[in-house]
Amino acid sequence: MIKKCSLLLLTLSLSPLFFSCKETSEKQTAQMNPYFQKSxxxxxxxxxxxxxxxxxxxTFKVWTKRFGNNPTTKVLLLNGGPGATHEYFECFESFLPAEGIEFIYYDQLGCGNSDNPKDVSLWDLPRYVEEVEQVRKSLNLNKDNFYLLGHSWGGILAMEYTMKYQNNMKGLIISNMMSDAVAYGKYADEVLAKQLDPDVLKELRAIEEKGDFSNPRYMELLMPNFYxxxxxxxxxxxWPEPVQRSFGKMNQSLYVTMQGPSEFGISGKLEKWNRQPDxxxxxxPTLVIGARYDTMDPKHMEQMAKSVKKGTYLFCPKGSHMDFYDDQEVYFKGLISFLKK
Structure with missing residues (x-):
């Protein structure tokens, strides 16, 4: 009993010291790791x-989430689709924090955790550009720290935004998106479609001609032969769970309005979009990322990198449209190198 009481007294006497050490340790951790500092x-x-x-x-509300803290390198992520969510970017958590790079998830209006007004008049490229600008201001992003990374449709949005607001930016990353929708459609017809089994292509075309895109057979053919x-x-x-989760929440109204129902090129509002001359x-500083097996022409994206004033091209030899999953080592090594320059 005496031993137990002595031990209890000793523990109680040391408690303030224990908590003091704990508090000091937390302060030291915050000082050593500013990336993890609280807001x-x-x-x-x-x-x-x-x-x-x-x-x-x-007025509507959009959802954002900051990951990490870096006063000079903040990457705002623009998801694709159009109409997917930020969630398929979750693999970035396995690479960027280790390098101290701050990044920000953001669901565009109509996507994921953000409001969905269900009004197709708001599915409009110039309006989305102004939305990104409002997000930038709210997050205190500026020319000394603000990088914009747009993937797929997000790449179109990122290019449009940059044309108008690049004075607010430090750098741009265009991931897996061509600068000309007409050229994209041509590549889909003349290159990708011809890689399909002729019988499969014939059946796909027949479904598309009828406008029968809800036919389950359409996806049955697309998934193994194209996706x-x-x-x-x-x-x-x-497919990684974040991808399945994101694609499972796709806003079909937004997707079809902007992209069109077909997977072979663009037929919606973006059908004639072309920023290559601009x-x-x-x-x-701009990084353009392309991949060998992408739905987008990697040669076109290489030319894009040459067309901007300070362009760099990153080619993922094993990758496709989601090369941050199927060619991760090359993708993130190149992205991190660009951001650290």
């Missing part, structure tokens, strides 16, 4: 910030 908010929310967005149809070869090069059943006006 100045009275309540910590894991970096989540809900941002009000003014639109022609009123698993050019979107993400592995069996669909093995790339020369981009003067900030």
């Amino acid at each position: 100045n908010d009275s309540i910590q929310t894991g970096g989540i910030q809900i941002i009000p967005i003014e639109t022609p149809k009123g 698993e070869k050019h979107i993400l090069r592995m069996p669909a059943k093995d 790339l020369k006006s981009i003067t900030i």
Whole structure:
């Protein structure tokens, strides 16, 4: 009994010292790892910030989440689709924090955790450009720290934004997106379609001609013959969970309005979009990322890197449209190198 009491007294006497050491340790950790410092908010929310967005149809809210803290390198991520979510970018957590690179998830209006006004008039490229600018201001991003990474449709949005607001930016990353929708459609017809089995292509074309895109047979043909070869090069059943989760939440109204229902080229609002002649006006450091098996022409994307004033091209030899999954080593090594320059 005496031994137990003595031990209890000893423990109690050391408690203040224990907590003092713990507090000191936490302070030292914060000083040594500023990347993990908490925000100045009275309540910590894991970096989540809900941002009000003014639109022609009123005010809506979009969802963002900051990961890490780096005053000179902040990467805002623009997801593709159009109509997917930030979630397929979750693999970035396995690479960028180790390098101290801050990045910000962001669901565009109509996507994921953000408001969905269900108004097709708001599915409009110039309006999305102004949305990104409002997000930038709310997050205090500026020319000394702000990198914009747009993937697929997000790449179109990133290019458009940069044409208007590059004075607010430090750098641009265009991931897996061509600068000309007409050229994209031509590449899909003349290169990708011809790689399909003729019988498969014939059946796909027949479904498209009828406009029968809800026919389950359409996806049955596309998944093994197109998606698993050019979107993400592995069996669909093995696609990473963040990809499946993101694609499972696709806003079909937004997708069809902007992209069109077909996978072979663009037929929606973006059908005639072309910024290739204007790339020369981009003067900030720009990284263009292409892949051998992408739905986008890698040679076209290489030319894009040459067209901007300070361009760098990153080629992923094993990758497809989602090369940050199927050619991760090359993708992230190149991306991190660009950001650290």
